[in-house]
Amino acid sequence: MKPMIKSPLQIARASYQPKLPTALKGNVVLKEGAATESVADQADIKTLFPNTYGMPLISFEAGVKKEYPAVAAGVILSGGQAPGGHNVICGLFDGLKALNPNNKLYGFLAGPSGLVDHNYIELTKEIVDEYRNTGGFDIIGSGRTKLEEEWQYDKGTEICKKLGINAIVIIGGDDSNTNACVLAEYYSQKKTGIQVIGCPKTIDGDLKNEMIETSFGFDTACKVYSELIGNIQRDANSAKKYWHFIRLMGRSASHITLECALQSQPNICIVSEEVEAKNQTLNDVVDDIIKVIVHRAEHGLNFGTILIPEGLIEFIPAVKKLISELNDLLAHNEDFNALNTDEEKRQYVKGMLSPVSAEVYRSLPKGIAKQLTLDRDPHGNVQVSLIETEKLLIEMVAKRLAQLKAEGSYKGKFSALNHFFGYEGRCAIPSNFDADYTYSLGYTASVLISEGKTGYMSSVRNLTAPAAEWIAGGVPITMMMNMEKRHGKMKPVIQKALVQLDGAPFQYFAKHRESWGDEKSSYIYPGPIQYYGPTEVCDQPTRTLLLEQEK
Template identity: 70%
Template sequence: MEKISLLQQERAKYRPKLPAIFTGEGSVLAVERGKTESVDDQETVRTLFSKTYGLPLISFEPSEKISLEPVNVGVILSGGQAPGGHNVISGLFDGLKALNPENRLYGFLGGPGGLVENKYRELTADMINTYRNTGGFDIIGSGRTKLEKEEQFDKGLENLKALGIKALVIIGGDDSNTNAGILAEYYQKIDAGVQVIGCPKTIDGDLKNEMIEVSFGFDTATKVYSELIGNIARDALSAKKYWHFIKLMGRSASHIALECGLKTQPNITLISEEVEAKGMTLGDIVDEIAGTIAKRAEKGKHFGIVLIPEGLIEFIPEMKALIGELNDVIAHRSSELDSKDNPDEKRSLVSSMLSEKAGALYVSLPEDIADQLIMDRDPHGNVQVSRIETEKLLIEMVGEKLKALKEKGMYTGKFSAQNHFFGYEGRCAAPSNFDADYAYALGYTASALIGTGKTGYMSSVRNLTAPASKWIAGGVPLTMMMNIERRHGEDKPVIRKALVDLKGKPFEMLKKHRDQWAVETCYVYPGPIQYFGPEDVTDQRSETLTLEHE
C-alpha cells in the first residue's frame, strides 16, 4: 500500500478557488467577441485551417440552468510534466459532472500515443480524489507522440467512437496544442462530431499571449528552482570559495532564468533573447562573465552565482545558424549519418555537409559539444539542448580567459567552479496554491467550452493577479496563436512561442539592478513553497506575472 505523506494528506483537503462565473447555481452562456486572425502568415494559415480559422474569442456569462444530454469526454496529457496537470483533470471532471452527473471522463494512457493505440482508463471520482493537488502526470501518464498524420487521426477517431467520446481535451505546450488545432480542423472537415479543446501547459513559460497570461506549472517550477538557487547562494556566501554555474530549463525562451533571477538576485543572469539581440558571440559571453568575476575578486569576493538558460547556445547568432543547418542535414540525410559508428568519421561527414562558415565553426567546437549537437532530435525536430552541457563549456572557457587575464596582471583571484542543472527537480512538484487554483480553473473552463459546443479552442483564464473570484474564463481559438515556421526541413503551422520581451517590465527590472547585483552580494533566499499560512505568502504570484500586470 502506498504511503501518503503528511503534507499530501493535508494538501488533499485543499479546495481550489474558481472564477465567480463558475460558482453560481445556473449554467454559463458562451458569448462571441469578434473574429480573430493568426499572429502571422494569415493567408497560409487560413488556407490550412479553412474550417477553424477566424473563430471568435469566447467569454462566459451566467444563464439559467440548462439540462444537457450526457457526454463522454477524453483527456490526454502531452509532453513534459508540469505541476498542476492533475488539477486540470480534476477541474475538467468536476465541471463535466456539474453539467450532467452522467457525463464520463476517459484518460488516454501515455500521452497522444494512447489515443492511437486505444490505451485508456475511465477516470472515476475515487481515482480523481486520490490525485487532487498532487504533482506529476502519473494519473494517466504522458508522452511525446505527435498527432500529425491522417491515419493517426482516423485511428484515434475509431477509438473515440468506440467509447462514445464526443470531445477530447489535450493538455500540453505549444507543439501539443498545435497538434490539437490540426486535429480539430481535420475532425471538422470530415464532420466527425468530436470537439477538440486545448489547455496551456509548460513550465518554460513560452506559451502565452494577450489571452494566455501564463501556462500552468511555471509558478511552481520557478519557485522550486529559486529555493535551490537560494540554498546554493547561501552556501556560496558561507564558504566564499565557489562560483556556481546553474543551467535552468527553458529551451526556447529564458522566462525561467529571468523569473529565478528576479527572485534570487544572483550575480549574473544570462538572457538568451538579449544575447541574440546584441549579436553576442560565445567569446563575448565569456568575456562578460570573466569580467564580473575579476571585479568581485578585486573586492575579495571569490564566489558567485551565474544563471544560464538551457537554450542559450541556440540564441548565439553564429551557433543558431549552425544549428539551423544541422537540423536540415539531420532531417534529410540521417541515414548517411547513421551509417557512421566512429565519432570522428561522423563529425567529419557532418562538417562536409555544412556551408563553409558553419562547417568551420562546427569543427572548432570541443568534440563533446560537437557530438551533443548531432544527437537524435526530439519528436518535434529540435536539438535536445538539455543534453548540451553549456554550463560546463562556459566554466572551461571562463577558466581559460581568467588564466589569460592573470598572465596580464588583470586578475589576481582564485577561480573554482561548480556546475548544476535544474530541470526535472521542478516538473512534478506539488503545485503551489496559484498553480493548483489556475490549473483547476483551466480544466473547469475546458468543460464549459465543451458544454457550449466549441471546438478548436484553448481554455483561457485571465486577470490572474486579481483574487481567483475575479479571474476571467473563456476560450481563444488555437489558430489565432499560429504562424508558419521551419520544422524538419519543411514549413509547418505552429503556435508561436513567446520569448522574453526585452522591452517588458520583468526584463527592465533585471536590467535596472543587474550591475549592482553583479559586484555586490544581494542574494535573496525565497525558501520552500508555502502551502499554509498568510495568503500574501501562500498565494504569492510570480515576479514576472506581477510586473507584467502593474
C-alpha cells in the same frame, strides 16, 4: 491492494479546495467577441484550417440555469510533466459532473499514443480524488507521440465512437496544442462530431500571449528552482569559495531563468534573447562573466552565482545558423546515419556545411560539436538539454582567467561548481496559484465542451487579481499560429513566446543587474513553497506576471 502511504502534506493537500473564478461557480453564459486571425501568415493558416480559422474569442459570465445533454470526454496528457496537470483533470471531471451528473470522463494512457492504440481507463471519482492537488502526471501518464498522420486521427475516431466520446481535451505545450488544432480541423472536415479542446501546459513559460497570460506549471517550477538557487547563494555567502554555474530548463526561451533571477537576484544572469539581439559570440558571453568575476575578486569575493538558460547555445547567432544548417542537413539523412565513428561523422558534417558554419563548427570543443549532431528530438531539433553549456562556460572562463592572472590583471581564486535544475521542478506539488489556475483551466474546458466548441484553448486571465476575479473563456488555437520550418518543411505551429527585451520583467532586471553583480550582497533567499499561511506568502503569482501587469 496495499494502501498508499502518504506524507502529512499529501494528506493535507487532498482536502484543499481550489479557488474558481466567480463566473464558474454557478450557471454560465458564453459571450462571444470579435472574429480572430492568426498571429502571422494569415493566408496560409486560413487555407490550412478553413473550419476552425477566424472563430471569436469567448468569455464566461454568470447566467441562468441551462440544461446540457450528457456527454463523454477523453483527456490526454501530452509532452513533459508540469505541476498542476492532475488538477486540470480534476477541474475537468468536476465541471463535467456539475453540468450533467451523467457525463463521463476517460483518460487515454501514456499520452497521445493512448488515443491511437485504444489504451484508456474511465476516470471515476475514486480515482480522481486520489490525485487532487498533487504533482506529476501519473494518473494516466504522458507521452511525446505526435498526432500527425490521418491514420492516427482515424484510429482516434474509432475509439471515440466506441466509447461515445464527444470531445478530447489535450493538455500540453505549444507543439501538443498545435496537434490539438490540427486534430480539431480534421475532425471538423470529416464531420465526426468529435470536439477538441487544448489546455496550456509548459514549465518553460513560452506558451503565452495576451489571452494566455502564463502556462501552468511555470509558477511552481520557478519557485522550486528559486528555492534551490537561494539555498546555493546562502551556502556561497557562507563558504565564500565557489562560483556556481546553474543551468535552468527552457530550451526555446529564457522565461524560467529570468523569473528565477527576479526571485533570487544572482550575481550574473544570462538571457538568451539579449545575447541574440546583441549579436554576441560565445567569447562575448564569457567576457561579460569575466568582468563580474574580476570585479568581485578585487573586493576579496571569489564566489557567486550565474544563471544560464538551457537554450543559450541556440541563441548565439553564429551557432544558431550552424544548428539550423545541421537540422536541415541531418533530417532523415541516411548517409550520415550509416557512418560508424564520431570522426567520420565530424568530417562529413564539415564538408557539407557553409564555409562560415563550418568554421564555427571547427571552433567548438569536440564534445560540444558531437552533441550538436546527436539524435534529434521528435520535432527534428537539436536536443539542447544534452548540451552541458554550464560546463563549457566554466572551461572557457577558467582558461581566460588563467590568462589574466598570467598578465597580472586578476589576482583572485576561481573554483567552480556546475548544476542543472530541470526535472526537480516538473512534478512538484503545485503551488496554490498553480493548483487554482489548473483547476480553473479544467473547469473551463468542461464548459467549452458542453457548449459544443472545438479548436479552442482553455483560457483563464487577470491572474494577478484574486481568483474570484479571474476571467475564464476560450481562445481559438489558430489565433496563436504561424508557419515555421520543421524537418526541412514549412508547417503550421503555435508561435513560441520569447522574453521581450522591452517588456517590464526584463527591463526591471536590466535596471538592477549591475548592483546584483557588485561587491555588495543582494541575494534573496525565497525558501520553499508555502501552502498555508498569509496570502502574500502562499498565493502570489510569479514576479514576471506581477511586473507585466504592473503590480
